[in-house]
Amino acid sequence: MVSRNRSQVKDHLGSKVLNHPELRNTKATEYMSHEEKYRYNLSRATAMLKLIDEEGMDVNEISKVMSHTVSGFTTPDGNPLAVHQVMFVPTLMNQADDDQVSRWLGDVFNGTIVGTYAQTELSHGTFVRGLRTTATYDPASRTFDLHTPDVSAAKWWPGGLGTTANHAVVMAQLYTDGQPRGIHPFMVAIRDRETHRPLPGITVGEIGPKLGQNTLNNGYLLFDHVKVPRENMLMRNARVNEDGSYTKPSHQKASYGTMVFTRVAIALDTVDALQIAATIAARYSIVRRQGEPRDDGQEPQIIDYQTQQLKVLPHIAACYVLRASTARLWEHHTHVTSEVRGGDTALLPELHATACCLKALVTQDCSEAIEALRLSCGGHGYMTASRLPALYAYATAGATYEGENTVLLLQTARYLVKQAGGSHAPPAAGSAVTYLSRPADDTPFAVGSPAAYVAAVGRVARGRVTEVAAALQADRQTMPEADAWNQSLVQLVAAALAHGRYFVVREFAEVVSQQSSSRAIQQMLQLLFSVYLAHAVSRAEGDFITYGGLTPSDIRLNRRHLLRLLAELRPHMIPLTDAFDLPDRLINSTLGAWDGDVYRRMFEQASHSPLNTDEVPASFHQAMLRSKL
Numbered sequence: 001m002v003s004r005n006r007s008q009v010k011d012h013l014g015s016k017v018l019n020h021p022e023l024r025n026t027k028a029t030e031y032m033s034h035e036e037k038y039r040y041n042l043s044r045a046t047a048m049l050k051l052i053d054e055e056g057m058d059v060n061e062i063s064k065v066m067s068h069t070v071s072g073f074t075t076p077d078g079n080p081l082a083v084h085q086v087m088f089v090p091t092l093m094n095q096a097d098d099d100q101v102s103r104w105l106g107d108v109f110n111g112t113i114v115g116t117y118a119q120t121e122l123s124h125g126t127f128v129r130g131l132r133t134t135a136t137y138d139p140a141s142r143t144f145d146l147h148t149p150d151v152s153a154a155k156w157w158p159g160g161l162g163t164t165a166n167h168a169v170v171m172a173q174l175y176t177d178g179q180p181r182g183i184h185p186f187m188v189a190i191r192d193r194e195t196h197r198p199l200p201g202i203t204v205g206e207i208g209p210k211l212g213q214n215t216l217n218n219g220y221l222l223f224d225h226v227k228v229p230r231e232n233m234l235m236r237n238a239r240v241n242e243d244g245s246y247t248k249p250s251h252q253k254a255s256y257g258t259m260v261f262t263r264v265a266i267a268l269d270t271v272d273a274l275q276i277a278a279t280i281a282a283r284y285s286i287v288r289r290q291g292e293p294r295d296d297g298q299e300p301q302i303i304d305y306q307t308q309q310l311k312v313l314p315h316i317a318a319c320y321v322l323r324a325s326t327a328r329l330w331e332h333h334t335h336v337t338s339e340v341r342g343g344d345t346a347l348l349p350e351l352h353a354t355a356c357c358l359k360a361l362v363t364q365d366c367s368e369a370i371e372a373l374r375l376s377c378g379g380h381g382y383m384t385a386s387r388l389p390a391l392y393a394y395a396t397a398g399a400t401y402e403g404e405n406t407v408l409l410l411q412t413a414r415y416l417v418k419q420a421g422g423s424h425a426p427p428a429a430g431s432a433v434t435y436l437s438r439p440a441d442d443t444p445f446a447v448g449s450p451a452a453y454v455a456a457v458g459r460v461a462r463g464r465v466t467e468v469a470a471a472l473q474a475d476r477q478t479m480p481e482a483d484a485w486n487q488s489l490v491q492l493v494a495a496a497l498a499h500g501r502y503f504v505v506r507e508f509a510e511v512v513s514q515q516s517s518s519r520a521i522q523q524m525l526q527l528l529f530s531v532y533l534a535h536a537v538s539r540a541e542g543d544f545i546t547y548g549g550l551t552p553s554d555i556r557l558n559r560r561h562l563l564r565l566l567a568e569l570r571p572h573m574i575p576l577t578d579a580f581d582l583p584d585r586l587i588n589s590t591l592g593a594w595d596g597d598v599y600r601r602m603f604e605q606a607s608h609s610p611l612n613t614d615e616v617p618a619s620f621h622q623a624m625l626r627s628k629l
């Protein structure tokens with residue numbers, strides 16, 4: 001592919017996806033059976049994968065195409081190949097050694113091997129060290145024995161495992177030389193490549209319906225003493241030699257690398273869902289008129305209600321702020337990963353801490369925002385055809401998978417309190433935590449000054465982290481570590497979120513200051529940033545008084561300031577959402593099409609209900625009359 005700038009890449013790939021011969025004709029899936037939905041979504045996911053292959057896309061381009069998976073166009077009910085693409089392939093690329101890469105990757109790219117990432121078990125997801133699937137090495141046969149000790153250790157959840165994948169990267173407890181060596185990844189064939197039947201010793205199937213994404217094809221998997229060749233343990237990091245001797249990885253958590261990558265990808269991707277929801281709500285809020293007619297004789301557009309502006313506009317600002325900061329995290333991840341591959345793991349702890357808190361902050365903010373946007377559309381937002389319920393189901397899944405958000409925030413907090421207490425290696429230049437070892441930024445708060453807001457967000461983060469670090473330190477003198485930690489959990493989570501917010505606003509401040517293409521764009525970014533900051537203060541007023549240096553009078557001024565900013569942003573709402581450049585077919589919403597023809601579309605979608613096929617459905621006679629109601 002020739003080199004293109006970011007927006008050219010987006011246009012190019014967007015039109016490739018929308019006009020692809022196997023993708024361009026869409027069907028409504030609401031009334032399909034579970035099996036039909038799966039078939040439809042799988043065939044579209046396969047077409048996407050072929051497109052990625054034909055175009056020879058790099059990881060950035062793949063990430064843009066994959067981000068279409070959230071849309072109602074490509075895989076409206078969940079992509080059964082998402083985990084193959086986002087986790088299985090990257091795990092092979094980063095955790096298999098060179099021989100293994102050359103042994104498997106050809107078959108992966110020609111579609112013979114389709115994989116999943118099988119880590120979570122029925123009884124353990126969060127506490128990875130507690131996984132109970134075992135891989136016991138036998139030097140005589142040079143094989144691992146993979147075994148599920150009981151049903152609670154069944155793998156449960158892996159995407160694509162249900163009926164799609166024929167291979168899995170299985171995370172299991174390694175035993176060699178009679179010693180437990182911790183969690184390691186194994187490449188395991190689970191279904192026959194030709195017949196797709198489960199291989200001997202394997203029990204596999206799909207787990208059933210969920211809140212959403214029902215064609216993600218989540219599955220279960222059990223092993224009954226399945227023999228796996230020695231060469232199938234992924235050996236870029238740790239190794240088991242033929243005689244069973246064991247070589248440790250360069251970093252104790254090297255095998256957790258796929259999770260770091262996926263957290264970064266989820267943070268980036270969930271903003272796409274928010275952009276779609278914001279576009280739907282913005283367009284609908286213009287079209288919808290309701291209330292006492294005004295002087296012009298017309299009922300007001302609902303967006304002109306101040307309350308509606310508060311429900312919709314801050315989330316449009318959030319799209320811009322979160323998109324920019326997650327894109328920078330993605331770039332940072334690329335840089336750190338190449339250092340780690342070169343053997344330098346110094347930047348890994350902070351990358352892990354940042355990825356954890358951004359994945360948590362973004363998925364939490366986006367799912368709350370999408371729900372607020374859904375409510376902003378009144379009753380019609382409750383309809384499946386608005387697409388808002390599916391977008392919510394998508395975003396909220398992100399709060400659980402790839403590390404439940406509370407647990408991830410606690411990982412970040414662990415890093416922050418160590419930094420605050422000086423018990424971690426000092427941060428590298430450009431680190432996101434240097435503010436903890438410097439005096440607080442005492443820029444006085446002034447409504448209307450983004451720099452003053454950023455400083456206040458920083459003081460909140462610093463105050464939250466140092467306070468909980470001190471409380472933890474004090475409790476450690478009087479009680480066991482686990483109890484001291486538990487005493488502070490709620491405050492630790494709040495500290496990590498405050499740190500995440502500071503990261504986001506600092507990154508965006510830099511993006512705004514570096515933006516040089518036009519004065520008008522600069523001003524618009526400033527306005528969006530001001531809305532985001534004023535809204536952030538209004539959501540956490542207590543924190544800004546307690547730690548941020550704001551007075552009650554500042555808080556009152558900020559409330560008024562936010563409402564003024566919203567009124568200022570209101571005329572730009574449609575251009576700002578149009579700028580996300582989301583074609584109607586991608587949005588796939590009765591409420592969010594570009595032409596605003598909402599009511600006709602709503603009637604049109606109702607005509608698809610099978611209950612409208614006959615004037616009196618057969619069920620009336622079969623169920624109601626028979627029961628003699």
Ligand SMILES: CCCCCCCC/C=C\CCCCCCCCC/C=C/C(=O)SCCNC(=O)CCNC(=O)[C@H](O)C(C)(C)COP(=O)(O)OP(=O)(O)OC[C@H]1O[C@@H](n2cnc3c(N)ncnc32)[C@H](O)[C@@H]1OP(=O)(O)O
Pocket residue numbers: 059062063064066067082083085086089090117119120125126127128129159253256257259260262265266269348349352400401402403404407411414415
């Ligand atoms: C070529 C292809 C390219 C494709 C590009 C595609 C781009 C796609 C773009 C968009 C599409 C996105 C579509 C998204 C669809 C995604 C589908 C997702 C499906 C979901 C999958 C899953 O959920 S998989 C399962 C995930 N499970 C988890 O996340 C479990 C969470 N738990 C843990 O991670 C760990 O147990 C936990 C970290 C909580 C604790 O670990 P533990 O071993 O107990 O460690 P601990 O004692 O607490 O800490 C010790 C020490 O280790 C440090 N540490 C922990 N983890 C890491 C790490 N990952 N990296 C580095 N360091 C780590 C920790 O901080 C401690 O450090 P010290 O304090 O001791 O210094």
Ligand SMILES: Cc1cc2nc3c(=O)[nH]c(=O)nc-3n(C[C@H](O)[C@H](O)[C@H](O)COP(=O)(O)OP(=O)(O)OC[C@H]3O[C@@H](n4cnc5c(N)ncnc54)[C@H](O)[C@@H]3O)c2cc1C
Pocket residue numbers: 083117118119120123124125126127156157158159213216218397400401402403404406407410
């Ligand atoms: C749609 C979907 C797709 C998924 N895809 C995959 C996949 O492809 N592969 C895969 O391996 N897994 C997958 N998963 C599993 C997912 O990674 C786990 O569900 C997730 O990591 C959460 O773990 P858990 O279910 O054990 O939750 P739990 O840890 O049991 O969480 C329950 C509650 O306990 C709390 N809690 C747990 N531990 C602590 C602690 N130490 N401190 C404080 N609170 C705690 C949590 O905060 C939460 O409130 C998927 C899950 C979903 C929903």
